[in-house]
Amino acid sequence: MRTRVKICGLTRTEDAQAVVNAGADAIGLVFYEPSPRYVDINKAQEIAAGIPAFVTVTALFVNPTVDYVQQVLSNVRIDLLQFHGAESGEFCRQFGRNYIKAVPMKADTDIDKIADEFYDCSGLLLDTYKKGVPGGTGETFNWELVPQECRKPIILAGGLTPQNAAQAIAETSPWALDVSGGVEAGKGIKSAEKITQFMQEVMRKV
Numbered sequence: 001m002r003t004r005v006k007i008c009g010l011t012r013t014e015d016a017q018a019v020v021n022a023g024a025d026a027i028g029l030v031f032y033e034p035s036p037r038y039v040d041i042n043k044a045q046e047i048a049a050g051i052p053a054f055v056t057v058t059a060l061f062v063n064p065t066v067d068y069v070q071q072v073l074s075n076v077r078i079d080l081l082q083f084h085g086a087e088s089g090e091f092c093r094q095f096g097r098n099y100i101k102a103v104p105m106k107a108d109t110d111i112d113k114i115a116d117e118f119y120d121c122s123g124l125l126l127d128t129y130k131k132g133v134p135g136g137t138g139e140t141f142n143w144e145l146v147p148q149e150c151r152k153p154i155i156l157a158g159g160l161t162p163q164n165a166a167q168a169i170a171e172t173s174p175w176a177l178d179v180s181g182g183v184e185a186g187k188g189i190k191s192a193e194k195i196t197q198f199m200q201e202v203m204r205k206v
């Protein structure tokens with residue numbers, strides 16, 4: 001079975017089209033203003049409107065207010081929520097939507113305990129820990145920290161590129177990869193060529 005792929009941080013409709021054409025499974029829209037990949041509701045509506053059935057539209061938040069999440073959900077076609085801050089399990093589940101939870105990986109991170117708190121999530125997204133930076137670091141973490149077994153699907157993130165995607169799959173056997181900076185031509189601007197290369201590497205066995 002092929003590893004699933006989410007391409008995150010889309011800010012342009014043409015980039016979304018490139019992601020769909022390359023065969024990725026999900027796109028991510030960043031609703032976090034400090035990010036260079038931030039999109040407002042109007043832009044998000046425009047991008048999501050071009051996404052066909054069976055490609056998941058993910059809304060990424062970092063410690064949002066309840067009102068903001070509800071506003072996005074009321075106005076944009078969103079299939080999955082991604083919480084990338086210090087949100088609690090209770091906070092994440094109050095919207096009654098499928099969600100994934102980001103976990104900043106440190107040497108002592110207890111994934112089983114986190115899986116207990118987020119027992120109803122659709123996946124745990126393991127990302128690089130960097131003090132003061134919630135995500136989109138462009139840096140990998142020590143993949144030996146990825147558990148071989150987990151009761152939740154593991155989504156590997158952090159510094160993935162067309163050059164390391166196949167190796168990441170071989171070493172960690174995740175359910176999915178989540179990439180942002182590694183397929184960009186510039187901050188918030190995706191490269192169709194890098195997206196295609198990334199998908200080819202995911203399909204390649206090492």
Ligand SMILES: O=C(O)c1ccccc1N[C@@H]1O[C@H](COP(=O)(O)O)[C@@H](O)[C@H]1O
Pocket residue numbers: 008009028030032035036037060062084125127134135136137138139157158159160178179180181182
């Ligand atoms: O992309 C961002 O700007 C971002 C901002 C705040 C939180 C998360 C963000 N992106 C997520 O970070 C990971 C890894 O990104 P990268 O491949 O290392 O650039 C990915 O899950 C993005 O969804």
